[in-house]
Amino acid sequence: MTLTEEIEKRRTFGIISHPDAGKTTLTEKLLLFGGAIQSAGAVKSNKIKMHARSDWMEIEKQRGISVATSVMAFDYKDKKINILDTPGHQDFAEDTYRTLTAVDSVIMVIDCVKGVEMQTEKLMEVCRMRNTPVMCFINKLDREGRDPYDLLDEIEEKLNINVRPLSWPISMGKTFKGVYSLFNKSLHLFQASRSKIEQDGIEIDDINDPQIDEQVGEADAAQLREDVELIEGVYPEFDVNEYLEGKVAPVFFGSAVNNFGVKELLDCFIELAPGPLPRETEERVIHPDEKKFSGFIFKIHANMDPNHRNRIAFVRICAGKFQRGTNYYHVRADKKIRFSNATAFMAQEKELVDEAWPGDIVGLYDTGNLKIGDTLSEGEPGMFKGIPSFSPEIFKEVINKDAMKTKQLEKGLHQLMEEGVAQLFTYELGSRKVVGTVGALQFEVIQHRLKNEYGASCDFMPINLFKACWVDSSDKKKLKEFIDSKMRHIARDKDGKVVFMAESRSWLTMVQDNFPEVSFHLTSEF
Structure with a gap:
């Protein structure tokens, strides 16, 4: 097979969402439809030994959340699908942001009960930075949720992107009957099943086809026709190019835990989503x-x-x-x-x-x-751009609980920081080690992994810090003067770069005013 044919086969995407929206469950079901696994694991239940395939770290199984990005690949309808299942929890956002640089498109999962949540907004901002094409999957239709029109309005308003429904739910919750595909004019009837794979839908050439009345009842059929007429009238016709440019998000409805709406999403995805991008x-x-x-x-x-x-x-x-x-x-x-x-x-x-x-x-x-x-x-010198890194939000000093395991602790901290789990700063005076993270839960993960993977025990003691600022200056003499005068507050990051540890916003401002020749950076390029 030629290079062009291999490229055409590939679809690489990330699945993102707020915690608990059903992202890892959807990943499982996509793998199930792709034939990559024979049965889906339970994400949350401790009674079930088989956990979600993409949550394989011990702490993920205990907590029922994803704390690291998982990479999975499978073949489906002559396409090679690469899925990156990201952590939804905001404490692990940095891993998700970096992962989004490696994908060509995104599926965003939204809980029909809770709608758009804060973490979803942050993730969307990262997608907007690169105009990444986004599909929305509104999940948990088998529960009593919010009105679909309200959800669509909220997505447009909070995520700053136009939407176009490509499927539409027939009722919701206990009376949920299924979805009608506006994309390929077919009716998919809902059956609550966590193990059976969803069957192909009933093809409907015309929305007025009496088959719809027979399958869902006259009242729901009448409501569906009214909804479809309204959607076709209010929303412009779906334009694939606008989706590929990141201007419009196609929206699908379903229930991932019941395998419902997933196949339809996957079929549309392989048809619409971009292949590998420049x-x-x-x-x-x-x-x-x-x-x-x-x-x-x-x-x-x-x-x-x-x-x-x-x-x-x-x-x-x-x-x-x-x-x-x-x-x-x-x-x-x-x-x-x-x-x-x-x-x-x-x-x-x-x-x-x-x-x-x-x-x-x-x-x-x-x-x-x-x-x-x-x-x-293969020899070209240019570095790829756009791998984001962020100044930490929370800082804690590392306290070694076992002096006999100092080497193991240092090795474990070094390797975990290289993974990008958190950032490590070592003070020039006294060699105190401080870990900086985006969220508090990361400290628990670091502690757990140090103990289980390296046999090292440590505590984290909160310290009062506002920001870690990387510093440089074109005037080396002025930079040395600054470092010498602020030696108590100078640390090095894992790469040996000089970092000024600012204790408060006002103090940082004052120091910046006193040293105008020195530049202070809140991000560090890797």
């Missing part, structure tokens, strides 16, 4: 059909297999063909590295791959050479 480097735009390989690291995970202390770097292939055992140029380090172990993912399960194509996500076993944001190529 990516920008510092030098130029890289197109997927270029002959020479290039890709970037968007995620690193240590200890995916607790029996082997391995470290895997997730690479998004942007152009050309990746071949295992080939020497590739590591742009940041300015050297060539040979990758003899390359894997494809099915959540925690991995298989060796000899080759991969644009749009694919490949795991490379790494001994510490690679970092998030690194670019690999």
Whole structure:
């Protein structure tokens, strides 16, 4: 198969949502329809031994939430689908933001009871930054939820994107009958089943077809016809190009836990969603059909297999063909590295791959050479742009509880920080270690993983800090003067960059005024 044909087969997307909207459940059901798994796991129930396939870390099983992005691939109708299931919890937002740089489109899951929530708005802002095409799946129609029109209005208002329903629910909750597909004119009848795969819908050439009355009853059939007429009158005709430009979001309705509406979403997705898109480097735009390989690291995970202390770097292939055992140029380090172990993912399960194509996500076993944001190529020097990093919100000092395990603690902290779980700052005076995170739950995850994966125990003591600011200056003498005068508040990040630890907003402002030649940055490029 040629490079062009391989590219055309690929669809790489992320699933995002507020916590508890049903994102991981939807991921499971997509894998089920794709034949990648035989039965879906329960995300929340502790009584059921089989947990959701994409939640494989021990803490995820205990808490019933996703705390790390999972990568899964399967084949469906001659297409190779790559899914990235992201954490919904805001405390792990940074992992999600980085993951969104590696996808070509997004499916956003919205709970029909709660509607658009704050975390959904934040995620949408990241999608807007890149004009990422978005599909909406309004979930949990088997529950009594909000009016569909109200939900559509709220999506437009809060997420700042036009919507176009491509399916429409027939009632809701206890009286939920099914959905009518406006996209391919078919009726899908609801059957509450968590194990059976949804059957193909009944094709309806005309909305006035009496079959509808027979299947859902005259009253619901009359309401459906009224709704369809209103939708066709109010919303403009669906334009695929507007969707691909990120201007309009097609909307689907269903119940992921009951396998309902998922197949219809998947069928439309493979027809409408974009294949691998061009990516920008510092030098130029890289197109997927270029002959020479290039890709970037968007995620690193240590200890995916607790029996082997391995470290895997997730690479998004942007152009050309990746071949295992080939020497590739590591742009940041300015050297060539040979990758003899390359894997494809099915959540925690991995298989060796000899080759991969644009749009694919490949795991490379790494001994510490690679970092998030690194670019690999066949010799071209440009680094891929747009891997976001953020100044932490919460800071806590690391207290070692077992002096005999100091080396294990240092190694564990170093590896977890390389994954992007949190940021580590080491003070110049006294070598105090401070961890900065986006949310409080990350400290619990770090503690859990240090104990279980490295055998190290630590406590986190809250400290009063406002921001960690990376500093630089074109005048090296002025920068040294600043560092010397503020030595008690100077730390280094994991890469050795100088960071000023500001204790309050007003004090930071005063220091900035006193040192105008020094630049203070709230983000650090990896």
